[in-house]
Each structure stands twice: as C-alpha cells, then as structure tokens.
Amino acid sequence: MKDRLRIQHWRIGTKLALAFLIVVLLPLLIVVVPAVSQRLSSLREQNEIRLEALGPYEINRTEQAFQSLVSEIERLVSSRSNYAQIEEYLYRAPTVLQAEQREQLERQIDVRAIQFQSSAPSITRIRFLDSQGTLLRQIPQQADMLAETPSNQLIQAGKLGFRTTISTIYLDLNGHPSIDVIYTFRPAWDTTGIGSVVGYVVFTHDLLLAEEDPLLPDLYAALLDYPKGDLPTRIFLLDQSGQLVSPSVGINLLKDAHSSEGFVRGQRGEAGVSVYYSPLLSKDVLGYHKTVTFADGPQLTFLLETPMEDLNALAMQEVASTLLPVALGSLFLGLAAAFLARRAMVRPIERLTMAAREISAGHLDADIPVLSQQDEIGVLNNTFRDMTNQLAELVNTLEDRVRQRTQELEAARAEAERANQVKSQFLAN
Structure with missing residues (x-):
C-alpha cells in the first residue's frame, strides 16, 4: 500500500495528468492570491471613503432631528395660552394655596399636558418641577416610572441651556430607550439667563415610538442597519459612559460596549476610520x-x-466570479491535453508493455503494430518489433538446425547399427 503511494510507482498516464494540472492550475493560484489581496485593499479603500461620508451624514441627521425636536417642543410650550398657564402654575404651585385654587390649577395643567401628549404620541410622561427641581406634578400619575432620570441630574448640576435642553438617551422601566427634553421657564423680562428660574417642564419621549411621532423625524433611524451598499454596516450610538442605545428592546444596553476600541478612540477625540x-x-x-x-x-x-469578514468574503466572491471561467477553461484544456497526451504517448507504451510480457512468456508471435509516428515512442516501438521478428527468425532457424542435426544423428546411428549387425554376422560364420 505504501509503495502505491510513491510517485515512482504511479502509472505514466497518472503522472502526465498530474503534471498537466500543476502546469495549468499553479499559475492560476499564483494569480488568485495577489488578486484577492488587491481587491480586498480596494474594497477597504472604497468603504473607508463610504464610512467617512456616511458618519458625518448620520451625525448631521441626528443633530437636525434634535433641533427639530427642540423647535417643536418650544412651539408647543411658548404659545401664549400654554405658556401663561404653565408659568402661573409654576409660580403658584409651590406656595400655600387653598384646596379649591390648587385643584383648579391642576385641572388646567392636566388639560395642557393631555393636549401635548395627543399632539406628540412619543411623549410618555410630562413632569412639572419647581425652581429647585422638586416634582410638583406629573402626567400620567403612575408609580411604575423612574423616580429620577438624567434630566434631574442636569437640573441639579445646573447644566442647562437658556431655554431647552436635551438629556442623554436612557432606558425606562420597560426597557425602552427614552430621552428627556427640559424646557426652562424664566421670567419674561429675562433674555440673558441671569435671572432666577421659575421652574421646569420635562417631556419624556419613548424613542421606539419615534416613527409615529412628527416631533421625532428620523431621530432613531440612525440606529438601524444602513440600507445602502453591498456590505452590511451597523450604526451604533453610545452614551458618554459607553453604554449602547439600541432600537431593539431585546438588546437594551450592552454593558461591555464601553470596551469597544472605536468608543475609546472617539472619546480621545480621534474621528475617522480604522x-x-x-x-x-x-x-x-x-x-x-x-x-x-x-x-x-x-x-x-x-x-x-x-x-x-464580509469585506473578505466579497473580495473572494468578486475574484472568483472573474477568474472562475478562466480556471474552468484552463482545467478543461489541461484535462483535454492530458487525454491527448495519454492517447499519443501512453497507449503505445502500454501496448508495447503487454507485447513484451507475452514475449517474455515465450509467445514470439505477439502482435506489435507498426507505428507511423517518428518520435522516440515510434522508434522504440518499431525497433522492438524488428528485434522481436529477428528473434523469432533466429529461433526458427535454430529449430531447423536442431531438427536437421537430429536427423543426421539419427541416420548416422542407423548406419552404425547396420554396420555392427554385418560385423556380427561375419564373425559368426
């Protein structure tokens, strides 16, 4: 079994077929590897350009969505009737009021809050806070809501804009990504922000409802798969702590997102593709x-x-689609050449081998056809045929001589016997 695996024990036809395949396919392999590497490099450059264009586009789209959200909230609140009633409530609610007066103010503010929610389906909660950030009232009045959100931290730290501020994205108790829009009420005369704050209205938006809300156009669409191009590109938003904000309720926040090298580089101020x-x-x-x-x-x-891995797969796919017809054509030509070589070279040698085996067994009349080809195989075949014919003639001649000599010996023996018989008769008389 081991001897059969050695190449010197292979048949000539097998060796020729292997040689042809190596000669044909080896150059293809030499071409394929650099072609894949070159195509991968080209795809990487193309996608770097694509990502460098797509990144600022998504950032600009998100910024426009934030601006649109702020503008719409300010439009809702700053209408004369809404602003006056909310401002009155924020002024008077922290003070000592009669029960009837407080109930009247609360009914009025509840009506305004319901109107806000009806105009913006993504608003899940509206909170009214005094100048110290203490909760005065919230709509709806449910206990299964977060007691504090990032907006509370911004108010306590005083990190607010002059009029409207947007908090970071966070998860509510239902696991939905949410965002707070904080509207700061200031005295009507205060146009610089140096005066005391009257109070705050905090609008909480559920980003999963963004598509249904005209106030949040495309705000959360940046977190979805980018639909263009041949390659899948995922777009993620991470908050300042490195937690991922995802459109999927099942994913929520990934706790290890802060370990992303992309997040680390972004936090260092490195913007770009790597x-x-x-x-x-x-x-x-x-x-x-x-x-x-x-x-x-x-x-x-x-x-x-x-x-x-998708870049690599696409590079392999494109190179394969280009070189596969060439490879199949070369393989076909190689097999055809091997078949013709076998027919022209191997079959005469095989016939000659079979004839040599018959001759070695004593059959000198083995059929060895004359080959018209004048190459080494033809010369070998015809020379071997002539040698076999000469050997057959020599054997036939030798047999005739042996037969003739045998006859002569038989005649001499008979003559000797007759002479011996005559001699015996003579002596007897």
Whole structure:
C-alpha cells in the first residue's frame, strides 16, 4: 500500500495528468492570491471613503432631528395660552394655596399636558418641577416610572441651556430607550439667563415610538442597519459612559460596549476610520468612530461598523466570479491535453508493455503494430518489433538446425547399427 503511494510507482498516464494540472492550475493560484489581496485593499479603500461620508451624514441627521425636536417642543410650550398657564402654575404651585385654587390649577395643567401628549404620541410622561427641581406634578400619575432620570441630574448640576435642553438617551422601566427634553421657564423680562428660574417642564419621549411621532423625524433611524451598499454596516450610538442605545428592546444596553476600541478612540477625540475589534459584533470591523457633544444636548459616540469578514468574503466572491471561467477553461484544456497526451504517448507504451510480457512468456508471435509516428515512442516501438521478428527468425532457424542435426544423428546411428549387425554376422560364420 505504501509503495502505491510513491510517485515512482504511479502509472505514466497518472503522472502526465498530474503534471498537466500543476502546469495549468499553479499559475492560476499564483494569480488568485495577489488578486484577492488587491481587491480586498480596494474594497477597504472604497468603504473607508463610504464610512467617512456616511458618519458625518448620520451625525448631521441626528443633530437636525434634535433641533427639530427642540423647535417643536418650544412651539408647543411658548404659545401664549400654554405658556401663561404653565408659568402661573409654576409660580403658584409651590406656595400655600387653598384646596379649591390648587385643584383648579391642576385641572388646567392636566388639560395642557393631555393636549401635548395627543399632539406628540412619543411623549410618555410630562413632569412639572419647581425652581429647585422638586416634582410638583406629573402626567400620567403612575408609580411604575423612574423616580429620577438624567434630566434631574442636569437640573441639579445646573447644566442647562437658556431655554431647552436635551438629556442623554436612557432606558425606562420597560426597557425602552427614552430621552428627556427640559424646557426652562424664566421670567419674561429675562433674555440673558441671569435671572432666577421659575421652574421646569420635562417631556419624556419613548424613542421606539419615534416613527409615529412628527416631533421625532428620523431621530432613531440612525440606529438601524444602513440600507445602502453591498456590505452590511451597523450604526451604533453610545452614551458618554459607553453604554449602547439600541432600537431593539431585546438588546437594551450592552454593558461591555464601553470596551469597544472605536468608543475609546472617539472619546480621545480621534474621528475617522480604522480597523479594530468590536465587542458589539464580536468580530474585527472596519469602523468609523466619532464622539459628538450636541449644543444643549447629549454627548453621543457614533460607531459605523462593517465586519472585515464580509469585506473578505466579497473580495473572494468578486475574484472568483472573474477568474472562475478562466480556471474552468484552463482545467478543461489541461484535462483535454492530458487525454491527448495519454492517447499519443501512453497507449503505445502500454501496448508495447503487454507485447513484451507475452514475449517474455515465450509467445514470439505477439502482435506489435507498426507505428507511423517518428518520435522516440515510434522508434522504440518499431525497433522492438524488428528485434522481436529477428528473434523469432533466429529461433526458427535454430529449430531447423536442431531438427536437421537430429536427423543426421539419427541416420548416422542407423548406419552404425547396420554396420555392427554385418560385423556380427561375419564373425559368426
């Protein structure tokens, strides 16, 4: 069995077929590897350009959505009747009021809150706070809501814009990504923000309801798969602590998102495209990373990630689609050449081998056809045929001589016997 595996024991036809395949396919392999590497490099450059264009586009789209949200909230609140009633409530609610007066104010403010919610379906809660950030009233009045949200921290720290501020994105008790819009009420005469604050109205928006809400156009669409191009690109938003905000309720916040090299580079102020390992996708990616702090809004890190394995697969696919017809054609030509070589070279040698075996067994009349080809195989075949014919003639001649000599010996023996008989008769007489 081991001897059969050695190439010197292979049949000539097998060796020729292998040689042809190596000669044909080896150059293809030499071409394929550089072609794949070159195509991968080209795809990477194309996707770097694509991500460098897509990243700022998504950032600008998100910024426009924030501005649109702020404008719509300010439009709702600042209408003369709404503003006056809310301002009156914020002024008088913290003071000592008669029960009837307080109930009347609360009914009026509840009506305004319900009107706000009807005009913006994504608003899940409206809170009214005094100048110290103490909760005065919230609509709806449910106990299964977060007692405090990032907006409380912003109010306590005094990190608010002049009029409207957007908090960072967070999860509510239902696991829904939410965002707070804080409207700061100031005295009517205060146009600089140096005066005391009257109070705050905090609008909580459920981002999963963004598509149904005219106040949140495309705000959360940046978290969905980017639909263009041949490669899947995931777009992620991370808050300032490195937690992922996701459109999927099942994913919620990924606790290890802060370990993403893209997030780390974005936090260092490095904006651009690079290759790094993404814990969000659990694979190496070509990713765009940038951290942006929006005016009177949250700090978000944008990650746009394309898996490197998809780039590699696409490069292989494109090279294969280009070279496969060439490879199949070369393989066909190689097999055809091997078949013709076998017919022209191997079959005469095989016939000659069979004839040699018959001759070695004593059959000198073995059929060895004359070959018209004048190459080495033809010369060998015809020479072997002549040698066999000469050997057959020599054997036939030798047999005739042996037969003739045998006859002569038989005649001599008979003559000797007759002479001996005559001699015996003579002596007897």
